[in-house]
Amino acid sequence: MPTSPAQPPRPEPQPTESLLPEPQPTASRRPQPRPARRLPPGHLTAACLTLAALLPTHAHAAPVTITAAWSGTAYRLTLRGLTPTDGTLRAEPDRSGATLTFRAALPPLNRTVRTATGDLTITIKGHTVTARTADRRPLRVNLSYIRPGVIPGQDATTAIDLYPPESWTEYQPEPTTPCTPSRPGAGVPGAGVPSAGVPELPYQPPTFATGPVGFYLAQIDPRTGTPLRVITHDPDSLYPLASTYKQVIAWAAYRDINAGTLTLNTRLTVTEANRSIETYQPGTRTVQNLITQAITRSENTASDILHLHLTPQRVQALADAHGTCHTRVNMTTKAWWAAQAGLLPGVYGPDLPTSAQQAFTAPPEQQAATAAQAVTQAQTLNADTLLNALDRYFYSPAYHPQTEVYLQNRSTPREWATLITRQYLDPTLTPTNRSALRRTLAQGCCRVNDPSVTYWGSKAGSGWRNLTMSGLLTLNTGQTFVYAYFNTGSDLMDSALIEQQLPSVAQYILQNARRIGKSTP
Structure with a gap:
């Protein structure tokens, strides 16, 4: 695993007795509690998301190949031989589809996928992948780089996962009763x-x-x-x-x-x-x-x-x-x-x-x-x-x-x-x-x-x-x-x-x- 360089401690400012203002640091760090070695996935949002280059930038050793099949609750396009050094994902305003664009040329594909609530249409032409729901229901799309070994026996791949409406799991906040004014022994x-x-x-x-x-x-x-x-x-x-x-x-x-x-x-x-x-x-x-x-x-x-x-x-x-x-x-x-x-x-x-x-x-x-x-x-x-x-x-x-x-x-x-x-x-x-x-x-x-x-x-x-x-x-x-x-x-x-x-x-x-x-x- 890569290591992070040590940072010397900053000199101490004068102590304070309350929450009144103190001198500021020159910078802050972004947290990384999940692996930073995977290509960030894209989802249906109003914004256009630019994907970071997390794979090598060398030329492709072989043409891109694509396989498509259900993977759990998502329909997955597995793109082998692809180095997505730059790509974008754009969502439809009504969230019923997405367009993904890559630098590399992709093999053509036209497919209709049946789901419990309707059809998904997938089209690949040139550098572009488009996915839509036939009934204009929301479709969630996840683009990610899967590290070697994550899927047993499989090298690193780029995956596009399409989640039809019925497959999405929602979080339900767990309600509580607010704490009582005092707790015995707490003081x-x-x-x-x-x-x-x-x-x-x-x-x-x-x-x-x-x-x-x-x-x-x-x-x-x-x-x-x-x-x-x-x-x-x-x-x-x-x-x-x-x-x-x-x-x-x-x-x-x-x-x-x-x-x-x-x-x-x-x-x-x-x-x-x-x-x-x-x-x-x-x-x-x-x-x-x-x-x-x-x-x-x-x-x-x-x-x-x-x-x-x-x-x-x-x-x-x-x-x-x-x-x-x-x-x-x-x-x-x-x-x-x-x-x-x-x-x-x-x-x-x-x-x-x-x-x-x-x-x-x-x-x-x-x-x-x-x-x-x-x-x-x-x-x-x-x-x-x-x-x-x-x-x-x-x-x-x-x-x-x-x-x-x-x-x-x-x-x-x-x-x-x-x-x-x-x-x-x-x-x-x-x-x-x-x-x-x-x-x-x-x-x-x-x-x-x-x-x-x-x-x-x-x-x-x-x-x-x-x-x-x-x-x-x-x-x-x-x-x-x-x-x-x-x-x-x-x-x-x-x-x-x-x-x-x-x-x-x-x-x-x-x-x-x-x-x-x-x-x-």
């Missing part, structure tokens, strides 16, 4: 408690997103964290957190540093057991390096090493102690990916969808025990083998977006935003450690380059049809906002493409913060 108000009497502005949905969106944005008192005005949508339903949960790992690490049980120079070693999927830095690494890489590059291995050292039980206890009642942060990335890939049958059994739902609805003590088993057993797996198995799972009929909230770390928009507020305000941290944590989070994805923003702390995450972003920002007016954006079940598959929405998500958050700011008397 703080419930983190997901709606604030009575707080003015709420109307929700305006993001125009770029498809699928369910959970959203919570609040202007807060920068010293107490009290919500002053809010914009919400489905704030009390559960969504998978993806990599946005990694900021709580950084928080837990700084609490141990603050307590003197850990230092930034403590060295932890990457092993076969604690290595997760995708790119990573091998060897023995400092806690400073691990925290930085987990936030700036969303490195799964760095996050998992810290998570295992801190222990998932203690990280979960941190969330519980701050009044959450639905938030779960006790799964390492390797554990939830292994569970989704079906590589933990000893934990979840042979019928993954049923077992995952049973684990999700089990009593809290049993949920915790199952998560602990998954974390332990995942450490016996090779990360490269896991990555191939995971890709096969996502391309198979076994995938359903509902399993992500069952198996991954999860929260509600309201609970998560409130927990993030308490992370930034944590009175147990010294001013120096609080400032260092804030500085690290300011290096996360995806600050808008706007002079009105004086602080932007963020962590994003992505996955198969899943995009998340949460954090805190301060405007030059002194107004401070906390936000949580969750989009699961998007029409866009694979993080490489859905991550292209991250700048739009950040702009959407900033626009809503300004809406609240302008409404302030």
